[in-house]
Amino acid sequence: MAGRHSKRGKGHKVETPDLELMPMLNVFISIIPMLLLSAAFVQLAVIDTGLPASAATVVPAESKPGAPPPVTIHIRATDYLVESGDAPARSIPRSSVAGAAGDPGRLPLEAMLRSIAAQGEKKPEVRIVPAVRTRYEEIISVMDLARGAGLPDAVLADAEAGAV
């Protein structure tokens, strides 16, 4: 118990009361281990996506009133193939060996998606068509690129008609 500390001055007593901190300390010591054990320090997020449909069988976006034509990105072993509306398909070389972060095709692909996003007020849907051996990390990376370029609606699509 922290007592009172008194000083004797010129004939009078000055008391300096101490706060009783032990109960509070006990509460803290009980709560903090519990919080530490149950806290999730890794921040998870989710990307909502539709189930992959065949890129060939998806209802054409032109039939939806006012919707711009979708942008289809094929992730292939050596390049990204980008199809947008009636424009001819454009190929961007990539490296699947370097990993998603070291892929030299990221910047050109992002620039291309930015230019597509800047074309109109309504943003087209992005359909990502991975190859069967495409790694999950690379798919997420392309989704991130599309989102960063201003095209937030990215869905998976399947190149093989009727596969799913």
Place this chain on the structure above:
Amino acid sequence: MARNVSRRHRARAGLKASTSVNLISMMDILTVLLLFLLKSYSAGGEVMVPQPGVKLPESTAESMPQTSLVISIDGDAIRLGAEKVASVADVAASGDAGIPSLAERLPAAAPAEGAPEGAKATAVTIQGDRNIEYALLRKVMFTLSQSGYDNVSLAVLRKA
């Protein structure tokens, strides 16, 4: 030296030596720690923990995870919750479009704890290892679509 002087001063004043420990600095540390921990709880959303062995890809996505069924895919196994339902090697080797063992267990899968009735009953979150191939992911998603789970989310690590 200063202590001796102080002790002598106290003795001359007829006071007992104070034996209390100074707890203020400890209280400061604990208060800061408590505030930090409470703040990490106030972020909201579902607290989802990655399954052991699954290295999630990093993403700039910011949507918070919702309560849903969790399917995890690592290099060895596909798990429904914590239960192993299929081996990755077997699934990769099979020519089926879906995964029969997963399809068998999905109808009996208990709804996620705390999930609201109805609306989120078809929600599922896939925790996939960053190195799995799309062919495997496609089979899982095909099985989900066949079982009526059409609200699919992909779990990622949020980039700092």
